[in-house]
Amino acid sequence: MIETDADTRPAFSSISLDRRDDIRVDPAKLHWFFKDSRALRLALDGLDPAVDGEQLIREPIPRSDSVDDYILLGQDADERPLFVAMRRDIPHGGQFAPRVWEAATELSPEELSLYGCARSLVDWHARHGFCAVCGSPTLPAKAGWARKCGGCGAEHFPRVDPVVIMLAEHDGRVLIGRQSRFPAGRYSALAGFVEPGETFEGAVIRELFEEAGVRARDVRYVMDQPWPFPSSLMIACMAKVDDDRLTLDTTEIEDAMWVSAQEVRAALAGHADARFVAPPRMAVARHLLLHWVNQQP
Secondary structure: OOOOHHHOOOOOOOOOOEOOHHHHOOHHHHHHHHOOOOOEEEOEEOOEEOEEOOEEOEEEOOOOOOHHHEEEEEEOOOOOEEEEEOOOOOOOOOOOOHHHHHHOOOOOHHHHHHHHHHHHHHHHHHHOOEOOOOOOEEEEEHHHOEEEEOOOOOEEOOOOEEEEEEEEEEOOEEEEEEOOOOOOOEOEOEEEEOOOOOOHHHHHHHHHHHHHOOOEEEEEEEEEEEEOOOOEEEEEEEEEEOOOOOOOOOOOOOEEEEEEHHHHHHHHOOOOOOOOEOOOOOOHHHHHHHHHHOOOO
16 A cells, blocks of 8 residues: 555645744844743754654743744744744754654654754754854844844845755656665655756756756656755656666766656555665655656556
8 A cells, every 4th residue: 555645745844833924023022922921942852853742842931041042933823932942062954863754753744844944943053153254153133034243244044955856757667766875775766956047947957967867858846845954945846758778977876777657656555575665755755756656557
């Protein structure tokens, strides 16, 4: 049994909070929000989630804490303000985090999305204590959604790195590949960062040619996924290929192969004799494979 269309929303993609941009830009309202008796802070274990069942752990904010040390995440469905504390004593958010993969099976989609937002922001603050323009120290601004340089006054905002992730299609098959760091047998969609001055369609065409030597056309967007490791936006696409001959860049991918709909279904169902191991449910690559295979005969 593989997933159905009801399961096709990637992890980290559910809207769970009113982000209250109006509060971010008003220091007086922010102070009032922070001192609200119902205000809570999201608990993190370093950069890992602190979980109780299907919920992230929330706790009261100590009355002695300063709003300058917190990021406003937003307001929940019960209109309670929700914050997360900034920290410097954490690992870089791009590092592999096995606890997150475990929590992804426990948390609801809304909770996982909230966690992804908090993780990316906490990591960004930890790594951007100095101005990229003049090198002076920066201070949090706009309720943690910016930093401002104390020297030249430059404003810095949390970055999001666009990444295309794609399946090339040829004659009823799709192209998948693997990197050496993948678990044994696992294959996934090919992916790469969008470069300056490039559209995501252009990035799909370029990356497929650079990594696999295939010329793509008819690129179409399918879905996207925030990916907080540390701060990417995965843009999932399909593309057509007229010639299936492969020329691999082995500095980027270890292997690649064309697979049929039957082989994809076997992998998604976790069959022991499947030709490859599918990406985990948390990854948009799995949802992209599911999107494709559900359209096949």
